[in-house]
Amino acid sequence: MTSTSTAPRTDRAAGTGEPVLSVRDLRVEYHTDAGAVRAVNGVSFDLMPGEKLGLVGESGSGKSTIALALMRMIKEPGRIAGGQILLHGRDILRLPEKEMRQVRAAEISMIPQGAMNSLNPVARIEDQIVDTLEDHSPKRVAKKELLEKAHAALESVGLRREVGRMYPHQLSGGMKQRVCIAIAVAMEPKVLIADEPTSALDVVVQRQVMGTLLRLQEELGVAVVLIGHDMGLMAQSVDRLAVMYAGKLAEVSPIREIFDDPLHPYTDLLIDSLPKLERRGTFRGIPGLPPSLHSLPPGCLFHPRCPKAMDICAEQVPPYREHRPNRFVACHLHEEGHATA
Numbered sequence: 001m002t003s004t005s006t007a008p009r010t011d012r013a014a015g016t017g018e019p020v021l022s023v024r025d026l027r028v029e030y031h032t033d034a035g036a037v038r039a040v041n042g043v044s045f046d047l048m049p050g051e052k053l054g055l056v057g058e059s060g061s062g063k064s065t066i067a068l069a070l071m072r073m074i075k076e077p078g079r080i081a082g083g084q085i086l087l088h089g090r091d092i093l094r095l096p097e098k099e100m101r102q103v104r105a106a107e108i109s110m111i112p113q114g115a116m117n118s119l120n121p122v123a124r125i126e127d128q129i130v131d132t133l134e135d136h137s138p139k140r141v142a143k144k145e146l147l148e149k150a151h152a153a154l155e156s157v158g159l160r161r162e163v164g165r166m167y168p169h170q171l172s173g174g175m176k177q178r179v180c181i182a183i184a185v186a187m188e189p190k191v192l193i194a195d196e197p198t199s200a201l202d203v204v205v206q207r208q209v210m211g212t213l214l215r216l217q218e219e220l221g222v223a224v225v226l227i228g229h230d231m232g233l234m235a236q237s238v239d240r241l242a243v244m245y246a247g248k249l250a251e252v253s254p255i256r257e258i259f260d261d262p263l264h265p266y267t268d269l270l271i272d273s274l275p276k277l278e279r280r281g282t283f284r285g286i287p288g289l290p291p292s293l294h295s296l297p298p299g300c301l302f303h304p305r306c307p308k309a310m311d312i313c314a315e316q317v318p319p320y321r322e323h324r325p326n327r328f329v330a331c332h333l334h335e336e337g338h339a340t341a
């Protein structure tokens with residue numbers, strides 16, 4: 001049955017309370033010689049305190065761009081073209097940069113893609129953590145106190161405080177990634193964005209590092225946006241899953257329901273393309289290619305690849321809305337008159 005719910009502009013997790021983060025109609029463009037690329041094209045979602053939201057989609061679908069926008073770290077030739085990012089109800093897109101510096105790391109923090117390769121090779125680990133703490137603290141704090149905090153952050157990710165005296169080249173990949181997690185959570189933010197935090201590590205280390213991240217998440221009660229490709233890892237790690245396609249959200253649903261009964265044909269194909277045994281493994285791809293962001297097709301962006309496409313799909317953009325409680329999808333199949341389930 002297709003619900004006739006009025007069209008809310010966002011989604012929410014089951015449960016009560018106010019979202020810690022509300023993203024409304026976010027638009028990000030990159031201006032290139034070949035024209036403007038709409039990398040994020042009207043994305044809205046909520047993140048509840050302590051919630052774990054997964055963000056998946058093919059390469060180029062706009063996941064990292066969302067992450068950077070949430071931190072207000074989009075660089076030229078990109079720009080945030082519209083929308084709101086409400087952190088505890090305050091639109092961070094309107095903050096002066098000076099205030100935003102204090103929000104970063106202290107309230108919303110990120111483990112960027114490839115973070116471990118961006119550690120400063122000539123600075124000791126503890127100094128790099130201290131620098132972050134110092135940069136984002138609202139007032140001056142004694143060096144000794146900052147160092148204590150840096151050591152506590154290292155211990156919180158399972159590293160000895162002696163690691164603080166080392167340089168990045170003395171650490172394994174897993175240790176470096178733990179350092180990046182320590183840096184990201186050192187100020188105990190309320191929101192953590194983790195962009196493929198384990199993708200460069202081998203499978204065993206991946207599991208250990210992800211285990212540490214999830215343990216910390218629970219201890220700190222921090223809400224997490226976990227970006228990745230591995231649907232199996234998502235199934236084990238997150239409460240809800242957001243599926244991106246060509247800069248838009250195709251579906252956002254609780255993790256169990258999305259696996260049991262995906263509403264969007266793209267979600268269905270993503271899940272179907274996984275190895276069947278326990279549905280673990282990395283996304284292997286589905287037939288066809290995502291559209292060029294320079295020349296988007298009319299109607300639903302997915303219709304040229306969609307096995308269930310109807311005439312209307314080539315003509316009209318499907319609205320993104322809550323078709324069942326806490327299940328958001330942008331697909332004509334679920335619109336009035338086209339109900340399939």
Ligand SMILES: Nc1ncnc2c1ncn2[C@@H]1O[C@H](COP(=O)(O)OP(=O)(O)OP(=O)(O)O)[C@@H](O)[C@H]1O
Nearest residue numbers: 030032039058059060061062063064065066077293
């Ligand atoms: N600096 C940039 N200049 C121009 N275009 C860019 C830039 N950064 C990203 N894009 C474009 O924006 C779109 C979204 O890229 P983004 O990196 O957000 O995707 P993604 O889903 O994170 O991909 P991946 O899974 O490979 O990390 C892509 O088409 C990409 O080519």
